Each structure stands twice: as structure tokens, then as C-alpha cells.
Amino acid sequence: MTKEQVEQVRRFSRTTAERIGVLHEHHLGGTRPYGQARLLWQLGDDGGPHDVRTVRDRLGLDSGYLSRLLRALEGDGLVALAPHPDDRRVRTVRLTEAGRRERARLDERSDAHAAALLAPLSPDRRTELTDAMAKVERLLTAATVTLDPLDPDHPDAAYCLRAYAAELAELFAEGFDLAASLLPDPEALRAPRGLFLVARLHGEPVGCGGLKLPPGAPAEIKRLWVRPSARGLGLARRLLAELEERAARHGAGAVRLDTHRALTAATRLYRESGYTEVPAFNDEPYAHHWFEKRTGDMA
Amino acid sequence: MTKEQVEQVRRFSRTTAERIGVLHEHHLGGTRPYGQARLLWQLGDDGGPHDVRTVRDRLGLDSGYLSRLLRALEGDGLVALAPHPDDRRVRTVRLTEAGRRERARLDERSDAHAAALLAPLSPDRRTELTDAMAKVERLLTAATVTLDPLDPDHPDAAYCLRAYAAELAELFAEGFDLAASLLPDPEALRAPRGLFLVARLHGEPVGCGGLKLPPGAPAEIKRLWVRPSARGLGLARRLLAELEERAARHGAGAVRLDTHRALTAATRLYRESGYTEVPAFNDEPYAHHWFEKRTGDMA
DNA sequence: CTCATTCTCTGACTAAGGTCAGAGAATGAC
DNA sequence: GTCATTCTCTGACCTTAGTCAGAGAATGAG
Numbered sequence: 001m002t003k004e005q006v007e008q009v010r011r012f013s014r015t016t017a018e019r020i021g022v023l024h025e026h027h028l029g030g031t032r033p034y035g036q037a038r039l040l041w042q043l044g045d046d047g048g049p050h051d052v053r054t055v056r057d058r059l060g061l062d063s064g065y066l067s068r069l070l071r072a073l074e075g076d077g078l079v080a081l082a083p084h085p086d087d088r089r090v091r092t093v094r095l096t097e098a099g100r101r102e103r104a105r106l107d108e109r110s111d112a113h114a115a116a117l118l119a120p121l122s123p124d125r126r127t128e129l130t131d132a133m134a135k136v137e138r139l140l141t142a143a144t145v146t147l148d149p150l151d152p153d154h155p156d157a158a159y160c161l162r163a164y165a166a167e168l169a170e171l172f173a174e175g176f177d178l179a180a181s182l183l184p185d186p187e188a189l190r191a192p193r194g195l196f197l198v199a200r201l202h203g204e205p206v207g208c209g210g211l212k213l214p215p216g217a218p219a220e221i222k223r224l225w226v227r228p229s230a231r232g233l234g235l236a237r238r239l240l241a242e243l244e245e246r247a248a249r250h251g252a253g254a255v256r257l258d259t260h261r262a263l264t265a266a267t268r269l270y271r272e273s274g275y276t277e278v279p280a281f282n283d284e285p286y287a288h289h290w291f292e293k294r295t296g297d298m299a
Numbered sequence: 300m301t302k303e304q305v306e307q308v309r310r311f312s313r314t315t316a317e318r319i320g321v322l323h324e325h326h327l328g329g330t331r332p333y334g335q336a337r338l339l340w341q342l343g344d345d346g347g348p349h350d351v352r353t354v355r356d357r358l359g360l361d362s363g364y365l366s367r368l369l370r371a372l373e374g375d376g377l378v379a380l381a382p383h384p385d386d387r388r389v390r391t392v393r394l395t396e397a398g399r400r401e402r403a404r405l406d407e408r409s410d411a412h413a414a415a416l417l418a419p420l421s422p423d424r425r426t427e428l429t430d431a432m433a434k435v436e437r438l439l440t441a442a443t444v445t446l447d448p449l450d451p452d453h454p455d456a457a458y459c460l461r462a463y464a465a466e467l468a469e470l471f472a473e474g475f476d477l478a479a480s481l482l483p484d485p486e487a488l489r490a491p492r493g494l495f496l497v498a499r500l501h502g503e504p505v506g507c508g509g510l511k512l513p514p515g516a517p518a519e520i521k522r523l524w525v526r527p528s529a530r531g532l533g534l535a536r537r538l539l540a541e542l543e544e545r546a547a548r549h550g551a552g553a554v555r556l557d558t559h560r561a562l563t564a565a566t567r568l569y570r571e572s573g574y575t576e577v578p579a580f581n582d583e584p585y586a587h588h589w590f591e592k593r594t595g596d597m598a
Numbered sequence: 599c600t601c602a603t604t605c606t607c608t609g610a611c612t613a614a615g616g617t618c619a620g621a622g623a624a625t626g627a628c
Numbered sequence: 629g630t631c632a633t634t635c636t637c638t639g640a641c642c643t644t645a646g647t648c649a650g651a652g653a654a655t656g657a658g
Contacts, residue, residue, distance in 0.1 A: 001417050005429045009413035012432035013319045019439050020312045033644060053605070065646055067607050089605045089654045114308035118300050120442045122540070125533050129442075130304045132434035133311040139428040140318050143419045234424050241421070332614060352635065364616055366637050388624045388635040 012136075019117065037106055039069050040095070043079065044103040049094040051084060078102050142233035145206060147242050150198045152186040152210070157198050160208035164225040171262050172286065181286055188212050189222065197242060199226070199235055206230035209239040211247060218254040218292065219247035224266070236269055248295040255295065258287035311435075318416065336405055338368050339394070342378065343402040348393035350383060377401050441532035444505060446541050449497045451485045451509070456497050459507035463524040470561050471585065480585055487511050488521065496541060498525070498534055505529035508538040510546060517553040517591065518546035523565070535568055547594040554594065557586035 032040070042059055043050060056066050070093060073079045078099035084090035095103065118126050150157045161178070168176035189196040189210040199207035207226035213219050221243050226235045247255045257275070259266050267289060275291035282290075331339070341358055342349060355365050369392060372378045377398035383389035394402065417425050449456045460477070467475035488495040488509040498506035506525035512518050520542050525534045546554045556574070558565050566588060574590035581589075 001414060001422075001425060005417060005425055006410050006413045008429040008432055009416055010409055012436050013413070015436045015439055016315050016319060019443065020315060035645065062645095062647060063606065064608075064648080071607090087605085087655070091606070110309055111305050114305045114312070115300060117308055117439070117442055118304060120444070120537070121438065122533060122536060123300075125438060125441065126300055126304055129435065129438040130307040132431045132438065133307055135431035136428065136435055137311050137314045139420065139424055139431065140314055140416070142424065143416055143428075144318065145419070234421060237421060238419065334615065361615095361617060362636065363618080363638075370637090386625070386635085390636065 032102075032106070035065075035069055036073060039066075039073065040078065040099065040103050040106065043093060043095050044100065049082070049092040052081075052091045052093055055093065073099070076102075138233060141201065142235065142238075145199050145201045145230070145233065145235060145238075147197050147199050147239065149195045152189045152196045154198070156200065156205040157196055157208060159205050160198060160225060160227075161223060163227065164208065164223055167225070167228075168260070168286070172260060173262070174286075176286060181284065195246065196223075197239060199230075199239060201230065207235050207239060209243050211243045213247065213250050213252065217252075218256045219243075219250065219252035221255060221257040224257070236266070237273065240269065240273055244293070244295070253295055254292055256281060256290065256292045258282065258284045258290045260286050261288035331401075331405070334364075334368055335372055338365075338372065339377065339398065339402050339405065342392060342394050343399065348381070348391040351380075351390045351392055354392065372398070375401075437532060440500065441534065441537075444498050444500045444529070444532065444534060444537075446496050446498050446538065448494045451488045451495045453497070455499065455504040456495055456507060458504050459497060459524060459526075460522060462526065463507070463522055466524070466527075467559070467585070471559060472561070473585075475585060480583065494545065495522075496538060498529075498538060500529065506534050506538060508542050510542045512546065512549050512551065516551075517555045518542075518549065518551035520554060520556040523556070535565070536572065539568070539572055543592070543594065552594055553591055555580060555589070555591045557581060557583045557589045559585050560587035 038059065039055070042055060052066065052070070055061075056063060059066075061069075070079060070081065074081060076098075077096060079093050080096050081091050081093050084092050118129070121129060152158070152161065165176060165178040188194050189212065193214075194210060194212040196210045197208060198205050205227075207230060209224040210222040211219055212222060221240070224236065224239060224243075226239070244255050256278075257270065258280075259270065261267075270291045273293070275293045278290050278292045280287070280290050281292075337358065338354070341354060351365065351369070354360075355362060358365070360368075369378060369380060373380060375397075377395060378392050379395050380390050380392050383391050417428065420428060451457070451460065464475060464477040487493050488511065492513075493509060493511040495509045496507060497504050504526075506529060508523040509521040510518055511521060520539070523535065523538060523542075525538070543554050555577075556569065557579075558569065560566075569590045572592070574592045577589050577591045579586070579589050580591075
């Protein structure tokens with residue numbers, strides 16, 4: 001990363017903080033303090049009542065602080081509190097009619113501010129700006145995704161594996177059965193015999209990739225998957241690169257993988273990433289192509 | 300402007316506030332409160348001592364508040380205060396050696412945060428992101444520019460006119476003398492006979508454009524200029540459009556202007572904006588092309 | 599029934615950012 | 629020299645955001 005790039009990010013931060021950050025903290029709040037506005041926002045996301053506990057977790061607030069925020073909103077008649085029907089320790093909260101109106105007002109304010117930002121620009125420039133914003137947003141989101149090695153039994157890992165299997169079952173003409181696929185046991189993707197990476201965005205799993213590390217043999221990538229909603233962020237490439245790097249660090253001289261002919265995007269990714277097609281090195285029933293890349297060839 | 304564009308701006312605000320706004324307020328501050336950090340930043344921009352009054356204006360702070368901030372920094376040995384040599388009511392402030400070190404520390408922190416933001420991305424994506432950021436920044440800056448009608452004698456207007464003349468003098472092989480140019484007197488660009496628009500960014504003049512409004516005749520655009528540092532923001536187009544609109548509102552059926560052959564970018568702008576070349580309609584000594592646009596043809 | 603736990607609420611407290619009304623010193627116009 | 633003005637500083641005050649240590653009610657395990 002160059003010094004110019006770091007400088008650009010900082011300049012960008014300054015400019016946008018001035019024009020947008022301020023918007024968020026003060027003007028969105030408008031007449032209402034930011035904490036209250038944020039809460040109002042969170043509560044309005046759907047109609048139904050919310051457990052106070054859940055709201056607290058989601059916004060990461062102190063229980064005393066949330067309690068006071070709720071009381072302020074209740075005092076203004078914007079929310080109604082009621083004990084949870086099944087557990088009377090828990091309280092539930094929902095927006096009143098006035099609360100929904102207030103939320104709509106905040107919404108309009110936000111829209112107006114966004115519109116005022118665009119207003120001085122010509123239609124062409126507006127399109128240019130919103131396109132560039134979309135790009136920045138997409139790439140910032142991509143940069144927010146974390147990759148962590150997890151146990152394959154971890155709920156987030158298990159979620160990915162189930163989603164992976166479900167998607168392949170849909171995609172393959174012959175269906176897909178995780179149990180029939182060549183992966184002797186989950187042990188193979190767990191230290192010390194391998195590892196399993198999970199990509200998460202705001203704590204939500206959005207992708208995964210497994211690595212088998214047989215001693216004295218090429219490493220093998222399995223179960224590489226990215227959730228459809230998170231595609232286009234370069235996540236598959238990042239997972240692949242991270243797995244390759246870990247394989248190399250583990251001393252593997254090459255990385256291998258196999259893939260199904262229906263997965264054209266994946267096949268393209270492997271070729272673009274420097275993999276070359278090799279003869280079948282296993283009996284995977286769902287594979288049509290086998291690839292290999294020497295760890296020395298890595299970018 | 301479409302609903303989708305407004306939505307995009309708002310989504311963008313949310314994402315960047317999360318990733319960058321927070322960065323700015325809390326992490327940039329680090330151990331130091333935001334107000335102090337901001338002040339430290341401002342003071343470090345150049346070596347010399349600053350008048351407290353100037354700093355206050357530039358940061359838009361209350362005098363009591365700034366006084367306290369300064370005292371806090373002074374207490375930590377980061378700034379030194381001294382009375383102004385010419386006016387002992389005014390105090391000047393400069394960073395001490397320790398202050399410069401502290402500022403460098405904040406700087407590093409900021410750099411590190413920016414770098415951490417880019418780190419998870421591949422080099423290609425990094426370039427994509429910083430390019431998109433540059434574009435957003437440029438367009439947000441453009442959207443921040445205000446256009447105000449000012450008296451031609453207003454300091455900001457006078458600055459623009461001087462800069463305009465100086466630039467043309469440099470550009471034209473034959474030189475340029477504002478007095479020799481066809482513009483009988485400044486009255487012509489002042490209500491009710493005309494008007495003079497000044498474009499300002501953060502209060503600094505960055506461009507201008509004059510309009511003559513002779514009764515019962517086409518309006519005439521004069522002195523259209525954009526400061527070199529502010530070019531590429533679409534400012535000339537905006538000034539032009541605003542002048543045309545004011546001409547139309549004033550009842551002019553057409554807008555005319557003349558230009559020098561050395562000003563190729565301007566000539567291109569006029570053609571692209573729907574102006575057609577017409578025979579000379581005046582004796583402007585510095586003109587080689589004459590243009591006209593009917594107000595009915597405006598976009 | 600007992601007891602540890604869970605959930606909410608209250609009171610006490612802190613830090614930061616900020617506003618407002620003067621006080622006091624210096625200055626400039628006359 | 630007088631007097632209005634300018635500039636800084638001080639004290640009093642306010643709001644927001646947030647933390648922390650319990651108290652008190654309800655719940656679930658034993």
C-alpha cells in the first residue's frame with residue numbers, strides 16, 4: 001500500500017466527516033439527541049414489539065443507559081413498554097403511533113439532507129457521485145469482513161457448510177449430498193490436520209473455506225463458498241489467498257483443489273489465480289476439474 | 300434526482316460513518332479528547348505562532364471554550380502562549396517541541412487507521428477504493444461550493460477579477476489589460492444593470508461570472524473564471540447555468556458572450572453547453588469568437 | 599422451598615463539548 | 629484624557645453520552 005493511498009483515505013475521511021458525519025450525528029438527530037434517534041430507528045425496523053434485552057445487545061448499550069433512553073421516549077409518548085408475556089422480568093417495547101410519526105420525520109430529515117447534498121450538482125455529476133459512493137461503500141464493506149479460523153462445529157462454520165451444501169444441491173443436476181462427497185470426517189478440517197476459515201461481516205457468517213494439510217503432501221482446499229448476498233466483494237479471492245498463505249506457512253509445496261463443471265465462476269477464479277488444471281488426484285464423485293498451484297507461484 | 304440516488308447517499312453515510320466517522324471522533328483522539336486533538340491539528344499546520352482569534356474563527360469555537368482547551372494543552376506542555384507583539388490584547392499560540400511530537404503521534408495513529416482500512420484488500424481493490432474515494436471527495440467538494448451574487452467591489456469579487464486579469468495577461472500572447480477590455484464600468488455588473496456571481500468554497504473565492512442585463516437586449520456573460528485549483532469540479536458549467544437561469548428569469552430571450560482563441564477549454568464548454576457561434580456583436584479587442592444561446596434552448 | 603441467576607431500573611458519578619454573561623486589560627478614535 | 633471597542637479569560641451553567649454498583653422482582657434448577 002502506498003503513502004498516496006493512505007493520504008487519500010485520510011483526505012476522504014476529513015471531507016466526508018465534514019459533509020456527512022456531521023449530518024449523521026447532529027442533523028439526523030435534529031431536535032432529538034443522537035442516542036434517542038438511534039434507538040427510535042432500531043425499534044422501527046419492523047412493526048412488532050422488541051425485547052429490551054435484544055435491543056440492548058444489538059446496539060451495544062449499557063442497561064442503565066438504555067433504561068433512561070426508553071423512559072425519555074416513553075415520556076414523550078413515542079414508545080410503549082410492556083412486560084414480556086412469557087417472562088415478566090423481560091420488558092418489551094414498541095413504537096406508538098406518535099413514535100412512528102417521529103421516526104418518519106427523522107427519515108424525511110435524512111432524505112432532505114441527502115437531497116441537499118446532491119442538489120448543487122448537475123444530473124450527470126449526481127450519477128457520477130452516487131456511483132462512486134456505491135463503489136466506496138461496497139469496498140469498505142469488503143474491507144470490514146474478517147477471516148477467522150473456526151472449528152467446523154462452530155455455529156457460524158456449520159451455518160456456512162449447510163448453506164454450501166444447500167446451494168450445491170440446487171445447482172448440480174445430480175443433486176448434492178455432503179455425506180457422499182469426499183471428506184472423510186470433520187477432523188480433516190480441524191487442527192492439526194487442517195483448518196476452516198469463516199468470513200464474517202458484522203459478526204454474521206458470509207463465507208468459508210477449508211484446508212486439508214496432509215503431512216508431506218500438497219494442501220487441499222475444500223468447501224470454498226461465499227454467500228450470494230456477499231458476492232462481488234472479492235471475498236472468494238481473499239479466502240483463497242488466505243488459505244494458500246496458510247498452506248505455504250505450513251510448509252506445503254503446492255495447493256490442490258477440485259471443482260464441479262457447474263461452478264463456472266469458481267473455475268474462472270482458480271484459473272485467474274494461477275491454478276493449472278491437472279489430472280484427477282482423487283475420486284471426488286462431484287468433481288470434473290482438478291487444479292494445482294505451486295506455493296512458489298504465489299503473488 | 301431519483302429516490303435511488305437519495306437512498307444511495309444515505310446508505311453511504313451510514314457505512315462511512317461507521318467505518319470512518321467513528322475513526323475520526325474516537326481513535327484519532329486516542330488518549331486525547333477530540334476538541335484538543337482538533338486544535339493540536341490546526342496549530343501544527345505550519346510552524347509559526349497563530350493568533351488565538353484567528354484559530355477561533357477558523358475552528359468556529361466559543362472564546363471561553365477555546366480558552367479552556369488552550370489551557371489544558373498548555374498544562375500538558377504541548378503549546379506555549381504569548382501576547383501578540385503589536386497588540387497585547389491578542390494572544391498567540393504555538394506548538395512546543397512536545398506538542399509537535401504529540402501531533403506526530405496523532406498523525407501516525409490516523410495513518411495506521413487508514414492503513415488498517417486498506418489492509419484487508421488486494422492491491423487492485425485498494426486502487427479501486429482510493430480512486431472511488433478521490434472521486435467522491437472531488438464531487439462532495441464541488442457540491443460544497445456556493446454561488447452568491449456579490450457587489451463587484453466586494454473583496455471576494457475583487458480578488459476574482461484581479462486573478463482573472465492576471466491569468467489572461469499570462470495566457471494571451473498580446474497580454475491583457477482589464478481597463479482596455481470592453482466593460483464600460485463596474486456599474487454594468489451591479490444591480491439593476493447586471494450582476495456578479497462569486498463561487499466560494501469554505502468561504503474562499505474560487506470562481507466568478509458576471510452578467511450584463513441590458514433592457515430589451517440579450518444578456519451578456521462576462522468575466523467567467525474558475526481558480527486553477529478548483530477546476531475539474533464542473534464549476535464553470537455551474538456558474539454558466541446559474542447565469543443563464545438568472546438571465547432567463549430577468550426576461551432575456553438570449554445569452555451572448557465573447558471569448559479569446561487562446562481559451563480553448565472555455566470555447567469547448569460554450570459549444571457543449573448549446574451555444575452557437577455568431578458574428579461579432581461587439582468590438583471587444585480581446586475576442587475572437589462570439590456565441591449566443593436562446594434562453595428557450597436551455598436544458 | 600431455597601438459592602443462584604437473569605433482567606430491569608435507580609442513584610451516583612464522570613467526561614466531554616458547549617453556551618452565556620460579564621470582568622479586566624489593551625487599544626484606537628476623538 | 630475619555631470612551632467605546634476588541635480580545636481573552638473566568639465562573640456558572642447545561643446537555644449528552646456513558647459507566648458502575650447495587651436493589652428488587654421474576655425465574656429456574658435443585
